Amino acid sequence: MSHDSDQRLVEAVRAGDATAVAEFLAGGANPDVAASRFQGPVIVDAARDGRLDLVQLLMDAGASIGPSGHFNVTPLRVAMLEGRAEVVRHLLAHGALATETVKRTSLLTEAVSYTRHRPGPAAVDTLRVLLEAGATPHPAEEALLITGVVGPVPPVVLRLLLAHGADPDQKRSDGTPAIVIAARHGDDAAVDTLVEAGADVNAGDRQGRTALMHAVERNERRVIATLLTAGAATGTVSSDGMTALQLARGWQRQNVQFMLGERQVGLDSVPIERTFVRIIPAAARLAGDPPMLHLLASAIDIALEDLGDDEWDTRTGVDAGTARAVALRLRDEITPATHGSWYELPVTADELAAPRSALVELAYGTTRAMPDGVDRWALTDLLEELDRQLGR
Template structure:
């Protein structure tokens, strides 16, 4: 062991000095020298820093490409995590893929996760290199397409997987098709990518339910629209006798009923077999700036003044007294949030419903007066933002 040469090598690798690296190796430095107990070998350090020239010198000198230390860290994995695509490509060409440890998550699955947690062009390019090199998941992992839909990842990643041979009708290990998983998650972008790639729009899960049935149950209206535009069957019957129409009626999803082609919809008491649990809120915290919260109070006051208590109750189904109470709270009981810059107000589910009803009336009803200087389109925007947060 040549300790002095090893130290010169470590320093040269850390600074990226290729000449000094070559000199240290020629002087007897160990190409497997450790940077320190935490960082790993000098090759791992060079790969982490993306120093391709240094990586080449170390590999040519016999540096170990396989796992290092207790955590089985490899140069290939650290280069992948930092999205050094050229280093990844070089290491793969020298057998690094075959040297990966089977005790950790597969490098392919982890690379796919990186496109979500550290999204950047180089992460996508690195994933492409791994796919083209034939990287595969471990036997106990889901296929790349299923894992991607479950995370979920960006549409660009799905397209890359499909371009590289992923089966668009791939099923999860429990038999659930990818398009059903995407629909259940409300991922309309993934649903659209899968459909464009030729996924079977009416593929069934083990309960005989389609993606449309699951989307209807979860009120995922953008997913429903994508599926219907792709020709999803509305009247397919699941093993337990459910159809998309029955599920929409049973959950009282009136807008969805119209989307499914019904000409009228009410609050029918229709027994269905449910595969999802809904959690109605018992109280809600409204957060924002005082002027925005005061604007909501004005919306309620304007609609109440225009409709009167009786018409308000008829049109909204909400109590006028509840609406007035929440308007008063929005003006007088808004308080600064602790350890934050916004203001907040706790309201009940009924009070939130009254607020939403006022926004609906002002956005689409007969009331023509608007809070100055707000436009009707701004009220529509407020309503849509609230609906998205409520999952409507």
């Protein structure tokens, strides 16, 4: 058949013209013709576009569904990546899974990962189709649940894997349980999903550190609450002699100490074995729109006026003069970001403490005055968002 006829087939596939595709195939066009010099065969294009009718026509004409090109591209993998569940189902029914190469990440592992990178109902539906077809990871790959927790993927994906037989107590190749990985990541949704599926809430890693211990050390309070309400043991001792409470004391995490049952807490210097490196920045950059940055300035002004300099110094530990200077800078020195649409102000750690301390006073202290048009809940939300970024 002539090159002209093959090229017309390529154009018909690109246009999604099923009638023309059938006509050119009937006339002898090559069903494996490449879409271009650097692209795979036209069936790959049809699969990518989710055109099951075109895929069927090409397959009926003898098109190959195996790997092609330097990257071993297959219509099945392309359809999976694009979330074309019906095309995936059709290709699987015609043996496409057996044509996948072991030189690439397994189709199933990649499908799990793609629910994170390109989330949506189509990605979940495609993963479900692969699971129902019996697809498996390569022997050297991590178990799917571990891939999902490490991702991390949305909880719906973890529930889907668990519904298809994944072990909620699955361990990574180094012996770390999935629930511990989720706790280290601060993924309370994944922790809750695993607990609901029956995971051992007290499972430990190779050092005997439980999910609760890791969550405590990283100050992941939502994870801590999830684990404690699920019955996590607070008195477990790791192989290096640590307990959750010791770790909380060693990092001076007072709120966590209360969560663990302490009645009185302090800032004692308690030596512990740490598995976590905390970043304590000496400088920062506040970024936002001018009204939000001006709001921080107003919070400082109000708190200073209400408390007075001496009380402010005592309650916050921040010099009142420094606080006033920061408020002035927040109004007069913010500048547009070089490569963004927001405004910025570089601040030292001491300067950053001023707006945060002001928010604490307005949200939880005795100060009753509020910036114009802002209520206490809005300031509480802003404070919590800052604290999350600061790892408090």
